[in-house]
Amino acid sequence: xxxxxxxxxxxxxxRMVDACEPDPPPGHVTLRLHAAALNFRDLEIxxxxxxxxxxxxxxxxxxxxxxxxRIGPGVTEWxxxxxxxxxxxxxxxxxxxxxxxxxxxxxxxHPGVLRQAMTAPANAIVRAPRHLGDEAAxxxxxxxxxxxxxxxxxxxxxxxxxxxxxxxxxxxxxxFARMFGVRAIAVTSSxxxxxxxxxxxxxxxxxxxAHPDWGMEVMRLTEGVGAxxxxxxxxxxxxxxxxxxxAPGATMAMIGYVSGPLLEMDLRQVFIAKRARLHGxxxxxxxxxxxxxxxxxxHGIVPLVDSVHPFIDAxxxxxxxxxxxxVGKVLVxxx
Numbered sequence: 001x002x003x004x005x006x007x008x009x010x011x012x013x014x015r016m017v018d019a020c021e022p023d024p025p026p027g028h029v030t031l032r033l034h035a036a037a038l039n040f041r042d043l044e045i046x047x048x049x050x051x052x053x054x055x056x057x058x059x060x061x062x063x064x065x066x067x068x069x070r071i072g073p074g075v076t077e078w079x080x081x082x083x084x085x086x087x088x089x090x091x092x093x094x095x096x097x098x099x100x101x102x103x104x105x106x107x108x109x110h111p112g113v114l115r116q117a118m119t120a121p122a123n124a125i126v127r128a129p130r131h132l133g134d135e136a137a138x139x140x141x142x143x144x145x146x147x148x149x150x151x152x153x154x155x156x157x158x159x160x161x162x163x164x165x166x167x168x169x170x171x172x173x174x175x176f177a178r179m180f181g182v183r184a185i186a187v188t189s190s191x192x193x194x195x196x197x198x199x200x201x202x203x204x205x206x207x208x209x210a211h212p213d214w215g216m217e218v219m220r221l222t223e224g225v226g227a228x229x230x231x232x233x234x235x236x237x238x239x240x241x242x243x244x245x246x247a248p249g250a251t252m253a254m255i256g257y258v259s260g261p262l263l264e265m266d267l268r269q270v271f272i273a274k275r276a277r278l279h280g281x282x283x284x285x286x287x288x289x290x291x292x293x294x295x296x297x298x299h300g301i302v303p304l305v306d307s308v309h310p311f312i313d314a315x316x317x318x319x320x321x322x323x324x325x326x327v328g329k330v331l332v333x334x335x
Contacts, residue, residue: 003115004314005057009048011315013056021117024072028119031066031084035134035308036113036332038321039063039141039168040256045108046318051261054108061332062088062106064113065128065136075122083128085289086113088140090124092285106140114314116334126290129297138303138329139293141283142168147292148284149231149253150176157181159228162218162245163202164238166193166327169255171304173231174201179299182228185221187214187238196327200304208241215244222247229253236260246274254280304328 001021007013024030042061044050068082078084090110092101104110111118128136146169155161160183163170170186177184178201186202188194194205204221211217219226226247232239235257242252270276284292295301306328309317314332321330 001116002311003059004311006046006060007057009046009056011046011318013046014060014315014318015057016312019115022119024070024075024119026073027075028072028121029068029075029078029125030070030072030117030119031064031086031125032069032117033064033066033113033115033334035065035137035334036061037063037138037140038317038330038332040258040321041141042107043318043322050108052102052105052108058108059111059114060107061112061114062108063137063140063142064334065132065134065139066118068125069117072119072122078122078125083130083136084125085128085136085140085293086118086120087124087126087286087289088144088283089285090121093123094285094287097282097285114332114334116311123286126286126293129293131297131300132302134308134331134333135303135305135329137331138168138305139296140289142329143172143296143303144284144289144292145169145255145281146172146176146231147295148288149173149229149255149279149281150180150182151288152279152281153229153251153253155180155182155228159183160185160222160225160247162187162227162230162242164188164231164234164242165258166190166197167233167256167258168329169231169233171197171200171328175301175304177201177203179295179301185218185227187218193327196304208238213241213244215241218245226250231255233257234259236262236264239263239265243270243274243276246276248273249275249277251277251279254278306330308333
């Protein structure tokens, strides 16, 4: 089989290599991978600025869909031909997150999915939605993070969420909003993307260039109530307005930091005036992943895909994501 390794930081460090298709050890299965998807994290790893250690060479990317081709000894829950998604954290099966799960994360300190086949523990994969093809490769990080943020916030129908930007988490949150029966306000600095955000599920959209104090615009749109959940993906450039947009007692899901991870915070505004709950999210466990996939299937939701790139030109997928112009997930076709 073929695989791509990151042998040095930067696009020029991506190298196609030959490898043997692995046999599954006891308790594992072998997957033939069909497609992989990129996340912002993958750009950080490529550029050598990821917040956790990455030892080169590494096999990049964490999100994929594949088919079970071989069954290891002791595995009874899977059959050849089953379409599945591998977990980002192979050890996080259920329950709350434990720091020990950081020891293995696909595409960072554990071999990723930018290859044509892999083995995985039988309990570290979930059944992919049956109605999806290669789009199912988009689910492991962005979709599951959005799902966890919305479910953990215990939203009630008719409440309001705010999704910032047009990245994967924001787009999935807009799609899930309809399923949850909540109103979704999209915030974007790219006004030309507003029609796509509305099509994805936003009830309304705010141009943050026209409204730099967009938190106040959210308050106006909600008749002074504010948002019951803000998915904070922007970081330093958006945090203060995210706080302003919150309803009292609401939740801010701390997810990303596209503009930078360091914040200035007025504790009086966040915790006294807003009585806010800041909840960090690191994707989700296998049980949450399976529940999300079943919900996607039941509601016929199809992830938004921006572009699909051939395996031999995986670098083009990185360039597309880095351009900041994509709307939807960027995929690499592996077969």
